[in-house]
Amino acid sequence: MTTEHPGLRESNLFNRDVIHEIQRAAREGIYGIRGWGSKRYLPHFDDLVFLGASMSRYPLEGYRERCDTDVVIGDRYASKPLHLKIPITIAGMSFGALSAQAKEALGRGASAVGTSTTTGDGGMTPEERESSTQLVYQVLPSRYGMNPDDLRKADAIEVVLGQGAKPGGGGMLLGLKMNERVAAMRDLPPGIDQRSACRHPDWTGPDDLEIKIRELRELTDWEKPLFIKIGASRPYYDTALAVKAGADVIVLDGMQGGTGATQDVFIEHVGIPTMPALRQAVEALMELDMHRVVQLIVSGGIRSGADVAKALAMGADAVSIGTAALIALGDNSPEFDEEYRKLGSAAGYYDDYQAGCDPAGISTQDETLASRLDPVLGGDGWQTICAPSPWRRRSLPGPVVNPTC
């Protein structure tokens, strides 16, 4: 590898990033923890292209002809399924990882475009319940803030088995973000480096999960759709087992998926990328005759209408976004470049969500920083990236995107 000085060769194995990391680890003695998703190259939807309409395929008139983008989620057993106007949902991101303002902004934006948002590993805040017309309540291994009142207030329930960024790993919330409110919601002392459990406390394996799901349905009188979220590691088997366990909906989070705080080694070296994971999940559903009966929501690196369309074309019923939604709220904006640099980062590189010093006021619990984000304006901002997506989808040839178009 040639640098600006011909003759100086940088090692492919021991490149400057690697050297920096070894020296940091030697100094600090602990693995690196960060937010965001994987940063290394992984196969992704960019590696796919659509076949446009031609002799044998009939195109739709873009921007004019009707194209339905709504989707019903969770009608296998639930008496009150979700009806989303667009097939793009907001992924679960905890209050704790994100500020209350960011959670509210996500709820407002999601409600404005007729889609759902999701709680996270810290319980449900009143702000996000009020601002979200369709709110999915996560049941995580930690069960922080879990209570039957919030369960009944939710529009759907998501049992989280794992995340794409760290399949098999529990959450982390470092001391700087464990302020009084966050700690009280989690029944923990403020200021500690908190690690959420990685295993559920009251069930082990798919047979138990089936019984757990029955309990959650009994608790909520069989009204709410039940989602099972899996981090992509054995998606073919996990999908089949989730169907068997009685899920209405499967949420599949690929290796590219974002996180609030995880060990870098976990983010970069564990899991299956979103695209091949999706293929395996669809195959499992088809073999069971459950494709489009149990809906499949896919996440992990969804950035654009093209990614959404490709995921749907591959067999997903909807997608879920985390990082892209935060970016739409202002995360990594050049506007904050100077402040990112003071933190040793720069706009476009910032991934220290764990540190709680986010100049954009999103991944922080600091009141002053968090108040920089206006939940109303933020909500407007991100809804505009989603709102035109039907239009974007329509600009792609209908039949290859989705048979209902």
Next chain:
Amino acid sequence: MEQLFDLAQTPLRELNQALHDCLPDAAESVWRIVNPKGEHAVACGIDTPADVQIQGHVGYYCAGMNKQAHVVIHGNAGTGVAENMMSGLVRVKGNASQSAGATGHGGLLVIEGNAAARCGISLKGLDIVVRGSVGHMSGFMAQRGSLVICGDAGHALGDSIYEAKIFLKGKAQELGADCVEKELAEEHLTFLAALLESAEVDADASDFRRYGSARCLYHFDIDNADAYA
């Protein structure tokens, strides 16, 4: 007036729906459930001042997320009895399987027999009194509340415990990571005696030892690596 549900005749759904139809501020109601025969999720999600007597053995998650109600199981209970309970009282006359009282936020759970592994796992404020012994990993990651064990405890008692308190009369096979014995001060004796009394368990508070967190794992630090070993 007592309501009688025979689960050999009536589907569980009808029972749970009838319980859920009672409002939180309703007058106290009395329920008797017969022939549970190991059914799962019996009487889960109650939020009303009900007195519920279950005659027989129950499966998983009986009285899950209970609020207000007093539920008595005249038999053994499967996995996760009273999981995430918020308030009220749940009493198991027989033995309880694993994860009894898991993540419970409040109220009192009494197990008159033994409890299996992971009793009181991730406890968040509930008090649990076990007249017999508990299995391995009991009190794992317990955050708040207390676990009182009148018999012995299996391996890794209180592993990774936060601020919950463990009172043990017998012996622990081994303490888990970051769990240590602590002084049983006057305030603890008073608290424990009151708890034993409300659990109607006849034991002397001064016969117990108290265990809790050494708080060494509260902050990520390379110097703590030994604590996991």
